[in-house]
Amino acid sequence: ASAVYRLQYAPPAFWIDAVELTFDLDPAKTRVLNKMRVRRNPEVAAQALRLDGEELQLARVQVNGAGTSFKIEEDQLVLENLPEGSEPFDLEIFTTCAPEKNTQLSGLYVSNATFFTQCEAQGFRRITYFLDRPDVMASFSVLLRADKARYPVLLSNGNLVESGELADGRHFARWVDPHKKPCYLFALVAGKLVAREQQITSRAGKEHLLQVWVRPGDLGKTEHAMNSLMAAIAWDETRFGLSLDLERFMIVATSDFNMGAMENKGLNVFNTKYVLASPATATDQDFANIEGVVGHEYFHNWTGNRVTCRDWFQLSLKEGLTVFRDQEFSQDMAGSASARATRRIEDVRVLRSAQFPEDAGPMAHPVRPDSYVEINNFYTVTVYEKGAEVVRMQRTLVGGHEGFARGMKLYFERHDGHAVTCDDFAQAMADANPASPLAQHLEAFKRWYSQAGTPRVKAAGHYDADARTYTLTLMQSCPPTPGQPDKLPFVIPLTLGLVGEDGAALPLQLAGEAAAGETQRTLVLHEASQTFTFEGVAQRPVPSLLRSFSAPVILECDYSDAELLTLLAHDADPFNRWEAGQRLLLRVALSSIADSAEQAGATAINGHIPEDIVDALRAVLADPQLDPAFKELVLTLPSEVYIAEQLDEVDPQQVHAAREALRLQLATALQAQWRSAWEQHQDSGAYRPDAASSGRRALAGLALSMLCLAARSSGDTVWPGKAYQRFKIAANMTERLNALGALIVSDHELARPALERFHERFRDDALVLDKWFALQAARPDRGGNVLPAVQALMQHPDFNLKNPNRARSLVFSYCSANPGAFHRRDGAGYAFWAEQVLALDAFNPQVAARLARALDRWKRLAEPYREAARAAIERVAAAPKLSNDVRELVTHALA
Numbered sequence: 001a002s003a004v005y006r007l008q009y010a011p012p013a014f015w016i017d018a019v020e021l022t023f024d025l026d027p028a029k030t031r032v033l034n035k036m037r038v039r040r041n042p043e044v045a046a047q048a049l050r051l052d053g054e055e056l057q058l059a060r061v062q063v064n065g066a067g068t069s070f071k072i073e074e075d076q077l078v079l080e081n082l083p084e085g086s087e088p089f090d091l092e093i094f095t096t097c098a099p100e101k102n103t104q105l106s107g108l109y110v111s112n113a114t115f116f117t118q119c120e121a122q123g124f125r126r127i128t129y130f131l132d133r134p135d136v137m138a139s140f141s142v143l144l145r146a147d148k149a150r151y152p153v154l155l156s157n158g159n160l161v162e163s164g165e166l167a168d169g170r171h172f173a174r175w176v177d178p179h180k181k182p183c184y185l186f187a188l189v190a191g192k193l194v195a196r197e198q199q200i201t202s203r204a205g206k207e208h209l210l211q212v213w214v215r216p217g218d219l220g221k222t223e224h225a226m227n228s229l230m231a232a233i234a235w236d237e238t239r240f241g242l243s244l245d246l247e248r249f250m251i252v253a254t255s256d257f258n259m260g261a262m263e264n265k266g267l268n269v270f271n272t273k274y275v276l277a278s279p280a281t282a283t284d285q286d287f288a289n290i291e292g293v294v295g296h297e298y299f300h301n302w303t304g305n306r307v308t309c310r311d312w313f314q315l316s317l318k319e320g321l322t323v324f325r326d327q328e329f330s331q332d333m334a335g336s337a338s339a340r341a342t343r344r345i346e347d348v349r350v351l352r353s354a355q356f357p358e359d360a361g362p363m364a365h366p367v368r369p370d371s372y373v374e375i376n377n378f379y380t381v382t383v384y385e386k387g388a389e390v391v392r393m394q395r396t397l398v399g400g401h402e403g404f405a406r407g408m409k410l411y412f413e414r415h416d417g418h419a420v421t422c423d424d425f426a427q428a429m430a431d432a433n434p435a436s437p438l439a440q441h442l443e444a445f446k447r448w449y450s451q452a453g454t455p456r457v458k459a460a461g462h463y464d465a466d467a468r469t470y471t472l473t474l475m476q477s478c479p480p481t482p483g484q485p486d487k488l489p490f491v492i493p494l495t496l497g498l499v500g501e502d503g504a505a506l507p508l509q510l511a512g513e514a515a516a517g518e519t520q521r522t523l524v525l526h527e528a529s530q531t532f533t534f535e536g537v538a539q540r541p542v543p544s545l546l547r548s549f550s551a552p553v554i555l556e557c558d559y560s561d562a563e564l565l566t567l568l569a570h571d572a573d574p575f576n577r578w579e580a581g582q583r584l585l586l587r588v589a590l591s592s593i594a595d596s597a598e599q600a601g602a603t604a605i606n607g608h609i610p611e612d613i614v615d616a617l618r619a620v621l622a623d624p625q626l627d628p629a630f631k632e633l634v635l636t637l638p639s640e641v642y643i644a645e646q647l648d649e650v651d652p653q654q655v656h657a658a659r660e661a662l663r664l665q666l667a668t669a670l671q672a673q674w675r676s677a678w679e680q681h682q683d684s685g686a687y688r689p690d691a692a693s694s695g696r697r698a699l700a701g702l703a704l705s706m707l708c709l710a711a712r713s714s715g716d717t718v719w720p721g722k723a724y725q726r727f728k729i730a731a732n733m734t735e736r737l738n739a740l741g742a743l744i745v746s747d748h749e750l751a752r753p754a755l756e757r758f759h760e761r762f763r764d765d766a767l768v769l770d771k772w773f774a775l776q777a778a779r780p781d782r783g784g785n786v787l788p789a790v791q792a793l794m795q796h797p798d799f800n801l802k803n804p805n806r807a808r809s810l811v812f813s814y815c816s817a818n819p820g821a822f823h824r825r826d827g828a829g830y831a832f833w834a835e836q837v838l839a840l841d842a843f844n845p846q847v848a849a850r851l852a853r854a855l856d857r858w859k860r861l862a863e864p865y866r867e868a869a870r871a872a873i874e875r876v877a878a879a880p881k882l883s884n885d886v887r888e889l890v891t892h893a894l895a
């Protein structure tokens with residue numbers, strides 16, 4: 001397959017104004033009658049109509065009621081003899097497809113005897129021939145017909161206008177979507193489902209029916225999803241004045257789904273993982289994820305559906321903006337300033353441990369890519385999470401919330417009902433705020449959309465005690481990425497404060513300015529090097545730079561340990577307080593890795609966190625003023641992936657050993673504080689998933705696992721015993737899993753009976769079984785024992801590679817979430833990876849392609865890992881049959 005290029009965009013030669021679809025649903029052979037109202041695009045030279053189609057059986061084509069000539073060329077139906085002129089004509093196509101054979105879960109497929117669809121990005125062409133591109137927006141009317149006993153519920157987008165009985169035990173339902181939409185937002189669902197319903201009245205005074213559809217036994221687990229949906233609707237109205245534009249809004253859950261969820265107009269289809277929750281079966285993290293994903297898909301109704309993408313290169317137009325919106329929503333739901341900061345830290349952790357590596361590896365691509373072979377490979381952390389940071393920076397550069405709201409308003413005034421580009425969004429933001437730094441630097445700012453790679457900002461400060469000035473020089477650069485050797489400067493909003501050695505927030509007055517007494521401000525970097533001089537600085541300051549992570553960059557600053565300890569103790573910005581702790585711990589980790597490298601291959605590393613740092617962490621843990629959630633983040637070491645990102649050559653076993661040694665040191669040195677943290681944060685009363693309660697459970701969970709870890713080296717049995725007890729009587733899944741995790745992480749012998757009990761108790765709950773598999777795949781390796789355990793679990797009667805959630809829970813957890821077990825000196829982990837990529841690719845290329853990314857950073861591995869990784873990737877590349885999805889990724893990896 002060949003690549004598609006952004007600059008080759010051409011408008012369609014035809015428009016499809018309306019489409020009427022009739023489905024006779026049958027798992028083996030579904031008949032699809034597709035009647036389109038088509039007209040030539042007067043702005044494009046006359047040419048043949050080329051409709052996309054994949055794996056379809058074509059039975060009939062008619063134009064204005066009469067047969068017509070046609071050709072099939074690869075995956076397109078080509079019609080050359082169409083009516084001339086600009087009048088619309090009717091095009092009728094009759095095809096069949098085989099949903100039960102659809103293992104790719106793209107297009108129309110069957111899961112648990114229920115029909116589902118997934119059309120984004122290019123699944124609609126697997127249902128019928130169409131102009132499968134987002135800039136063709138049509139009015140949809142859908143008639144569904146099926147056996148009534150087997151498929152009592154028939155759903156599609158929009159409003160139900162008609163339903164009734166047919167002969168032979170069949171029935172029908174007709175749905176009309178009042179809004180035009182691109183075909184990637186089409187959906188249908190048919191099967192035995194039940195709904196939790198909720199009638200709401202919007203602020204605008206309109207009535208709406210909300211439904212969450214699930215399998216009959218799951219109704220009791222839908223309350224949180226419904227609450228999240230109602231909260232999201234209210235939030236979008238209050239925050240942006242955006243109301244629900246449909247009488248009915250439906251969410252349907254399926255246990256076979258390639259990703260998280262899908263924002264089909266009025267009929268969102270969700271992975272069960274992001275719908276179903278009860279205190280007994282779902283963790284705090286699950287509850288938070290459900291809130292976030294329900295919000296995300298709902299927010300797409302405006303940012304994605306009402307205003308959609310002109311072409312798939314503009315994907316971040318909807319995804320970056322919608323992630324930004326769901327992150328803001330989750331922060332607002334968290335409540336307190338400290339809880340908001342906690343969410344921000346969590347989002348930044350994801351960005352730095354997943355997006356930064358992507359930006360530094362073979363798949364690095366701009367937020368708005370320039371080319372692709374398979375668009376599904378570009379639903380990435382760059383397009384989503386970095387894209388959200390690019391939107392967040394625009395908010396900062398238009399002065400915050402109000403300027404941003406003005407920009408959003410103009411964006412909808414200009415583009416509602418249209419398919420547009422990332423440029424259109426940034427332009428609306430700038431035009432609505434003409435005096436802002438965004439407007440002033442718009443062209444340069446847009447390099448965030450076109451240049452890949454993570455910029456580095458190097459900061460150097462100089463304090464002149466006599467003149468009472470502090471001079472800060474900031475230099476930016478960006479490493480080369482595939483196809484982009486040289487970069488131009490980025491526009492970087494850098495929020496900062498100056499902290500006195502005593503912790504005071506010092507005023508920030510630039511040379512020549514009148515004193516305003518501000519202690520935090522945002523500098524706008526737009527050149528390779530810029531210098532700022534602050535006046536009236538009464539004492540030597542410690543710079544607190546990039547507060548709240550104001551830009552997705554790597555900040556380099558030669559802090560002394562003492563300066564970082566000052567920030568950790570006093571910074572008014574909670575993000576930078578956390579960051580100071582992470583910098584200290586990262587530094588220690590890197591120096592122990594360097595030491596062990598000198599001792600040639602030694603992996604027995606002693607933790608050597610200096611005493612003053614241990615004391616500072618102890619103070620954080622014991623501080624009654626700090627939120628438990630924040631403490632948990634400060635006391636969690638940087639991830640192995642993040643540590644590895646700092647190295648030019650990575651020995652994953654050394655990284656793992658270094659981190660483990662530091663963890664053990666913290667477990668032992670802070671034992672007394674861990675004990676009180678555990679004792680002070682016990683739950684009482686009914687389970688609530690709010691940020692404050694979750695934070696308490698998170699800290700108690702970390703404390704328990706640290707206490708079990710310390711017990712492991714001292715031979716003490718009290719804490720493992722307590723963990724086992726807690727595991728048995730836990731009041732909710734978060735506590736149960738934390739206790740089980742503590743036993744597993746400390747490799748205690750009680751882990752085995754606990755895992756058995758867990759399986760016994762939850763064997764009928766698929767989402768909980770996923771956790772059971774994941775725990776075992778991610779457990780600490782002891783002499784290479786994890787891989788054989790994973791291989792044995794692949795044979796477990798509950799394992800099924802065809803179910804994406806189950807595949808992710810075992811195979812992905814091992815390959816992507818357990819570096820210490822995956823990176824084996826004998827390369828067996830990589831061989832397993834290659835085997836599984838190929839096995840998955842045979843029936844589900846999208847899921848296979850996700851797994852293929854696990855070895856992205858292989859070129860940085862030390863020997864013997866690198867050679868073994870290369871061999872595994874080459875083995876995949878050499879497979880006789882490979883999907884475009886996986887082919888594109890291994891080609892990049894080996895380039």
Ligand code: B3K
Binds near residue numbers: 259261297300
């Ligand atoms: N828009 C969908 C993702 C579709 C992925 C297609 N491979 C979910 C989301 O981002 O909301």
Ligand code: ZN
Binds near residue numbers: 318322
């Ligand atoms: Zn999305």
